[in-house]
């Protein structure tokens with residue numbers, strides 16, 4: 388039985404269809420990603436899974452329960468990392484974990500040692516008695532993530548978890564999340580970092596304007612929506628657009644961006660040769676393997692961070 | 694850190710209650726867990742709450758009792774047969790507590806939705822939005838009672854109130870505070886962006902209520918066309934009851950019932966509105 392099962396899930400805000408009849412299912416222990424440009428409806432979907440945002444229509448089951456009806460039972464199994472930190476800035480780091488745990492009805496005798504474990508997990512042991520106000524942005528983010536684990540949830544909802552983390556902290560977090568997954572915890576992740584999605588997600592959906600535009604594993608999606616290699620060429624921002632027509636013949640598909648032109652092809656070096664032979668000498672060029680970023684560009688027609 | 698990961702205690706410590714037990718406990722006691730948080734974060738300004746509760750009556754008693762009081766007593770022989778200080782003390786206690794209720798249910802509630810977004814954090818736990826609202830109201834009620842109690846003790850120590858049944862003015866003040874605070878909290882929960890709302894309420898609702906609704910002089914001494922200010926004011930209803938408790942100001946059983954039902958009724962409606970307001974806002 389899937390742990391999360393959404394069917395024609397919809398949320399409207401006035402005229403806006405923020406989430407528009409999406410259906411998906413997540414299996415236990417799976418790591419499931421939601422990708423999409425700003426405003427695609429990812430966070431709204433996450434909030435509906437927690438039963439905090441009420442859906443407009445469609446059905447949604449989490450562990451077989453409707454989160455709007457059985458909120459306490461559903462959320463007792465859930466750890467939520469919201470997109471925006473909402474720690475209690477008046478309280479110390481440790482007290483934030485303890486108080487949050489109290490809301491789950493957990494006793495202090497459990498929470499005190501648990502808070503210390505989680506502070507260690509977030510590498511904040513030295514900051515345990517610091518007021519949250521005095522933590523850096525990345526430290527707050529780590530504390531928010533630690534807080535989500537206080538009730539030992541079986542499902543973890545992570546809305547852009549690594550935003551604001553330095554590269555080292557990101558890698559440590561990926562490692563920890565991977566260990567949680569090994570323990571059978573189901574991860575639902577949204578992210579704007581394609582490398583993160585490739586690292587973390589077994590399967591993902593790409594959303595745009597409230598709808599699902601593609602679904603599959605990262606490798607699947609790359610195979611389906613991109614060529615093996617990409618040639619990136621720059622001619623200077625004023626010339627890029629003008630040259631697009633002349634470049635068309637050299638690739639299966641062309642994606643003109645403001646600062647560069649992407650040529651999708653099975654053989655990047657070969658395409659670069661051909662372009663040069665045509666007498667077009669790019670200022671810089673780069674051949675690389677396709678990534679999720681390319682899938683994203685193709686599917687949403689927009690760069691990720693706009 | 695390594696220990697933690699070696700034992701994989703991150704996912705399962707083996708010590709936590711299982712989810713079903715957590716949920717059952719929260720269904721039952723969630724309102725109290727929520728209140729606990731607000732009370733705990735009040736610790737940050739606990740000293741200022743108690744300090745204010747100590748200092749305000751001190752200043753009032755000095756100004757009203759010794760300053761204004763001596764003048765009123767000399768010229769009019771007190772009010773209704775009691776010294777001015779005796780008359781004014783219960784009203785001051787009630788008004789002060791109502792004003793604290795105003796402060797606690799305005800900006801902090803807006804902040805919970807808007808700035809720190811703490812209510813959203815609390816809503817992601819096993820609690821329900823109703824419990825978030827109830828906990829908030831309960832914590833503020835407890836805080837108001839604590840303030841009223843300190844205020845009362847100071848009044849007793851300074852000889853402005855005789856100890857005994859007068860203690861009843863403490864719960865009366867807490868109730869009056871909620872009669873204004875609960876509906877205000879409901880309203881604060883609907884505010885999207887910080888505007889002049891609270892400043893206007895302070896200036897054009899709370900201040901007139903404080904000045905004209907029977908705190909400093911009997912409502913009956915105002916022209917009849919202004920007395921409605923008192924009738925709709927929790928401060929007046931609270932002060933009347935507090936005076937009956939404080940120095941036995943004569944009130945008929947019907948009057949007591951009327952004042953009490955006003956306060957209880959308005960609080961009940963306010964609580965209901967606040968629940969609705971929180972549920973609607975958190976569910977978006």
Ligand SMILES: Nc1ncnc2c1ncn2[C@@H]1O[C@H](COP(=O)(O)OP(=O)(O)OP(=O)(O)O)[C@@H](O)[C@H]1O
Pocket residue numbers: 400403405423424425426427428429430431432470977
């Ligand atoms: N409370 C709300 N009231 C009105 N509109 C909302 C509300 N919450 C979200 N929306 C709208 O719904 C749409 C989807 O928002 P959502 O936050 O789910 O996007 P997202 O995919 O998480 O975007 P981002 O990558 O920027 O976080 C947006 O157009 C947003 O403006």
Ligand SMILES: [Mg+2]
Pocket residue numbers: 429430431470546
């Ligand atoms: Mg979002």
